[in-house]
Amino acid sequence: MEVPRPLAAPLAVVPIPLIEGAVKLMFKSLLKRHPTLFERLGEHKPKRYAFRPTDLALVFLVEPARPAISVLRRAADPSTDAAVEGPLFLLLALLEGRCDADALFFSRALTVTGDMEAMLALRNALDGSDIDLPRDLGAATGPFAPLISRTAAAIRRRALAGETVAWN
Amino acid sequence: MVNSGPPTLSLGPVLYLWEGDKWRDFYYRIADEAPVHHVIIGETVCSKRLHFTEPHLPAVIERLEAAGKHVVLSTLALVTLERESQYVRSLVADSHFPIEANDLSALALLEGRPHSIGPLINIYNAATARLLARRGASSICLPPELPASSIAEIAAGTPDTAFEVHAFGRMPLAISARCAHARAKGHIKDNCQFVCAEDPDGLPVKTLDRQSFLALNGVQTVSFTCQSLLTELLDLVSMGVSRFRLSPQDCDMVAVASLYDDVLHGRTDAEGGIARLRQLYPAAPLSNGFHHGQEGAAWVARARNIGHRGAE
Amino acid sequence: MELICPAGTPAAFREAVDAGADAVYCGFRDETNARNFPGLNFSREELQDAISYARRKGTQTFVALNTFMRAGHESLWYEAAADAVRLGADALILADFGLMAHVAETYPEQRLHVSVQASASNPDAVNFLVEAFGAKRVVLPRTLTISDIGRLARQIRCEIEVFVFGGLCVMAEGRCSLSSYATGKSPNMNGVCSPASHVRYRQDGGDLVSELGSYTINRFPREEAAGYPTLCKGRFDIADASGYAFEDPVSLDVMDQIDALREAGVSALKIEGRQRGKAYVAEVVSTLRKALDAKPEHRRPLLARLRLLSEGQRTTSGAYEKRWR
Numbered sequence: 153m154e155v156p157r158p159l160a161a162p163l164a165v166v167p168i169p170l171i172e173g174a175v176k177l178m179f180k181s182l183l184k185r186h187p188t189l190f191e192r193l194g195e196h197k198p199k200r201y202a203f204r205p206t207d208l209a210l211v212f213l214v215e216p217a218r219p220a221i222s223v224l225r226r227a228a229d230p231s232t233d234a235a236v237e238g239p240l241f242l243l244l245a246l247l248e249g250r251c252d253a254d255a256l257f258f259s260r261a262l263t264v265t266g267d268m269e270a271m272l273a274l275r276n277a278l279d280g281s282d283i284d285l286p287r288d289l290g291a292a293t294g295p296f297a298p299l300i301s302r303t304a305a306a307i308r309r310r311a312l313a314g315e316t317v318a319w320n
Numbered sequence: 321m322v323n324s325g326p327p328t329l330s331l332g333p334v335l336y337l338w339e340g341d342k343w344r345d346f347y348y349r350i351a352d353e354a355p356v357h358h359v360i361i362g363e364t365v366c367s368k369r370l371h372f373t374e375p376h377l378p379a380v381i382e383r384l385e386a387a388g389k390h391v392v393l394s395t396l397a398l399v400t401l402e403r404e405s406q407y408v409r410s411l412v413a414d415s416h417f418p419i420e421a422n423d424l425s426a427l428a429l430l431e432g433r434p435h436s437i438g439p440l441i442n443i444y445n446a447a448t449a450r451l452l453a454r455r456g457a458s459s460i461c462l463p464p465e466l467p468a469s470s471i472a473e474i475a476a477g478t479p480d481t482a483f484e485v486h487a488f489g490r491m492p493l494a495i496s497a498r499c500a501h502a503r504a505k506g507h508i509k510d511n512c513q514f515v516c517a518e519d520p521d522g523l524p525v526k527t528l529d530r531q532s533f534l535a536l537n538g539v540q541t542v543s544f545t546c547q548s549l550l551t552e553l554l555d556l557v558s559m560g561v562s563r564f565r566l567s568p569q570d571c572d573m574v575a576v577a578s579l580y581d582d583v584l585h586g587r588t589d590a591e592g593g594i595a596r597l598r599q600l601y602p603a604a605p606l607s608n609g610f611h612h613g614q615e616g617a618a619w620v621a622r623a624r625n626i627g628h629r630g631a632e
Numbered sequence: 633m634e635l636i637c638p639a640g641t642p643a644a645f646r647e648a649v650d651a652g653a654d655a656v657y658c659g660f661r662d663e664t665n666a667r668n669f670p671g672l673n674f675s676r677e678e679l680q681d682a683i684s685y686a687r688r689k690g691t692q693t694f695v696a697l698n699t700f701m702r703a704g705h706e707s708l709w710y711e712a713a714a715d716a717v718r719l720g721a722d723a724l725i726l727a728d729f730g731l732m733a734h735v736a737e738t739y740p741e742q743r744l745h746v747s748v749q750a751s752a753s754n755p756d757a758v759n760f761l762v763e764a765f766g767a768k769r770v771v772l773p774r775t776l777t778i779s780d781i782g783r784l785a786r787q788i789r790c791e792i793e794v795f796v797f798g799g800l801c802v803m804a805e806g807r808c809s810l811s812s813y814a815t816g817k818s819p820n821m822n823g824v825c826s827p828a829s830h831v832r833y834r835q836d837g838g839d840l841v842s843e844l845g846s847y848t849i850n851r852f853p854r855e856e857a858a859g860y861p862t863l864c865k866g867r868f869d870i871a872d873a874s875g876y877a878f879e880d881p882v883s884l885d886v887m888d889q890i891d892a893l894r895e896a897g898v899s900a901l902k903i904e905g906r907q908r909g910k911a912y913v914a915e916v917v918s919t920l921r922k923a924l925d926a927k928p929e930h931r932r933p934l935l936a937r938l939r940l941l942s943e944g945q946r947t948t949s950g951a952y953e954k955r956w957r
Contacts, residue, residue: 192641192671194661249643250911260840260858269670269828276671279909280641398804399754400775402783409756424752428760442751442806442820444700447730465809465818466703473703493810494803494864497775497951500878504870509957525877526869527848533868534810536877541803543813609816615845616813 172223175212178289179221185288190216192277196270202235203243216274234271238262249279327557329580330358330484332439332461332567333394335492336537337369337517344376346568351380351387354577358563359384360420360438362394362411365495366538367404368512381417392418395426397440398495398539420461427452434458439486439565440495444470446477453481460484461565464491464547467613468559475560482562487549488576488597489567490522490535490542490604491616501536509539521570521603532604533617543616545607548597550583551590551622552611571601591622633893634900635924636694636793637917640672640907645682647914652921655692657725658682658906664712665696666727666749667906668823680719692722698747699823700728710734717742725771726750727806727820732765746770748795749806749820755787762790769793771902773805774884775951778892785897792897797920797938798904800884800950802864810863814845826862833858885947887923887935 183189190197193216203212209226224230236243238261246262264271331350334343350359361380363370384391393415395408405425412419412429421427422438437460443449449460459482462471466485475483501523502512516523522535522542532544546569549556553564564584566577579596582588588596598606609618637653639645648656659665661673674682683693695716701709709731716724717739724742726732727749735744748771752758761767769791772781785792803810808825812818815830826844834841838854842861849861859865859881868877884904886893893901901924903916916938923934950956 192661194670196670249909260852264833268831268833272828273670276641276669276907280643280671282643397807398775399757400780405754405756423754424750424757424760425754428756431760440807442700442728444728444821445703445706445730447701447706447734448728451729451733463809465812465821470703477703491809491813493813494808496803496878498802498879498957504873504877508955510954523870528851528867528869528874529848530869531847533847534813536870541810541878610812613816615816616809618816 168223168225171210175221175223179214179219182283182288183219186281186283189277189281189283190219192280193270193273196267196273199233199267199270200231201270201274202230202232204235204237205240205243206237207239232266234264234266234268234274236262236264236271244285246275247278248283248285249281325562327553327562327564327584328357329355329577329584330360330461330563330565331356331573331577332486332489332565333360333362333364334568335365335540335542336520336522336568336570337366337372337514338520339517340372340376342520343373344380346573347380348383349574350577351383351389353574355581356389356566356577358390358392360392360394360436360565364394364397364422364438364440365540366499366516367396367401367407368509369514369516369538370407372514372517390418392420392436394420394438395422397422397438397492398497399423399425400497421457427455431455437461439463440492443474446474449474449478449481453478458482459563461486461563464493465610465616468552468555468611469613471556471561471611472559483560484563484565485549485556485561486547486567487553487564488580489546489565489569490544491547491610492540492542493534493616494541496539496541499539500541501538504536512538543607544604545617545619546601546604547608547610547616548594548606549608549611550580550593550597552608553580553584553590557584569601569603571603575600633890633898633924634793635917635921636900636902638798638903638906638908638913639682640667640669641910642674642678642682644906644908644910644913645674646685647910648917649686649689649691651914651917653691653917654900655694655722656682656686657694657696657902659696659698660712660715662708662712663699663702663821663823664709666698666747666819666823667696668699669907670828672907676715676719679716679721683720687720693720694723694725694745695721696725696747697731698725698727698749700749700820701731702821706730713739723769729765732761732767736765740766743768745793746790747806748773751804751806753804755784758784758788758790762788769899771795774801775804777954778889778896778952781893781898782896791899793900793902794893794898795884795904796886796890796893796901797916798883798908800879800882800904800948802879808864814847814863826860831861880946880948882946882948884950885935885938886949886952887920887938888931889949889952890924890931891928 198217201214211224213222213230381391408426420436420438422440437457439461461484464486499509501516505515516538522537525534527533535542535544583590583593607617607619610616612620634654636655637648639648639656639658659673686693697712713735723745725745725747727747744767746761746767751773752770753773758770771793811825817824817827819825830845832843840852840858842850844861849866852858864878865881919938923931
């Protein structure tokens, strides 16, 4: 499942600061709900993680130690310790712990580069945290909140319908 | 320390399937020529192989004893079948020789009488070593995986027990209910046709990039590299290790034993010894990584040893 | 028969309890257990919460302390045992004799299970552990056929737990140094096998190459699903042939043998997978619970879909069937 075109297309032309503002808000809201999310990272907490959706020309850079998230154009190619690349749908499913730890590696839809141990730690931390995007972001505000919330709900339906199986 | 005398060499059991005559002649020559004190003998890897060597066992033991060697009988590493259990029970019940336990069943049956513990029993700390010593273990050959720091701790914490380490030979790394060796040659274990006899030094396993990695020995997997602790012998003695095990490979083991004996007693320096060892057993590169707390396949040259030990 | 389920995080623990586990097993976040993976496992506080959650639902909690104590650092394991006992673990799953002796002496009332890592594969071995340490249950190594298990059950004086679903060790558990030979990190000493710290994926033309330490473990053509480079499930060259030298990337599934296992004298069925996510745990536990409670003729369709969750999407009966050897 690719990001629906009506969502992806406008994102390409929206100024980065606007997208970043919305993403930062969501990030903050997630951390408020899951304050111990990054504690599981242990020695991997100071590392920098990149999430590269293949269907968006953006990179999300997560720095758990600060904690902070930033959004860059794909071309910016920030230096990171570990990066995971794949369709936004899978990256968000990963966030929710809806895909299995090992599935991350079995799948070729996701490509992990750099520090595998750090990425595994992050995945386990996310999996252990009970993130529920529709619920957790329901409270979020900003121009994209309804869109994100709707996308999250769509992911949930797909995941529960067994689509995960194809990349497991 | 139980062995206040000088450190000695021991010869581990032949882990591979050698044809009966070759096996017998190997031990005759060991008896006559090799400077080893203890000889651990008997099938350790696969119960299906027992009939190859059993006919020769009495004559070989007699020759070894006549030459003054201390004979110790090895037991099977993996005991799952009823007949395997029976074999270990009868070995323990009937043997006049000391026995080396290589699985928990032999360990259980040997309680209360002096015995040896082989490298395939998991001893990772002094608490375990002391427990087994109280039950009757008088000598313990530690698992190859242990770093020097653990060896020193265990030996220091377990007085009155002789400690031994795997000082030469491909390292036993794993054992399975499945026979990868037979599988590699198109057979299953129950109808294996003893194809492992075709590889008296193990069947090399390479990576897809043709890098040598492991070797198959029936149900056992051994390292491709040959562990050598030749340059570490004297350090190990100072840690309390009193025996050094040479695990037979398909090479001139009498010459290997003589070389280790020379280094152990200061007649040859270790550096020259390593060069000579590479000539005696050119089939496999040498490794000593486990001893230095690194990957087992690594070779840590002497000059760097001191630094590594400091870091452990 | 009891259903014993894995949990690598508190979230997975709750899923396992809710899905119908009779007992959940887990470990502390350090080298005292054999799934010492980054980001996984429980703090003392998390275990306390997990145990009280399980209690409320009538589920037991087993704590795995199933690595071998590092010489000179035994206190790490002794403290973990003390805390697990204090927090109310229903059983400790142990592999190291020294630790078993310590637990048996210090906490004689504590229920002690023998970990699969102890490699007790025959009656004399199991009875030794029962007599020496008061073990109440043994988790059998995946080296035995069902008839071997039946024969064993008649000769031992403790309960039997066997693995029925999940990852499959090809080698006898607790007796494998393949991982440390390649990486310096082993299941017995560090609680890891083929650790992620030494894993690297490399693109080579259209192929994806997986490496562990300095060794190539597998190579996947463009159209093939990639796998994690677990050493014993790698592709190697032997003589002139390439292939899976030890085992294909498959996982264990013997749930179709439930009745034979019960008849053989098995008390508990164990699911492997503390490193798997909570979604996996929920799916597997609830399905196996249903299968266990269902009539034999209704089991097959229940179990069929689980196959898709397995590594390589293929399963094997492993050593439980004689032909596997």
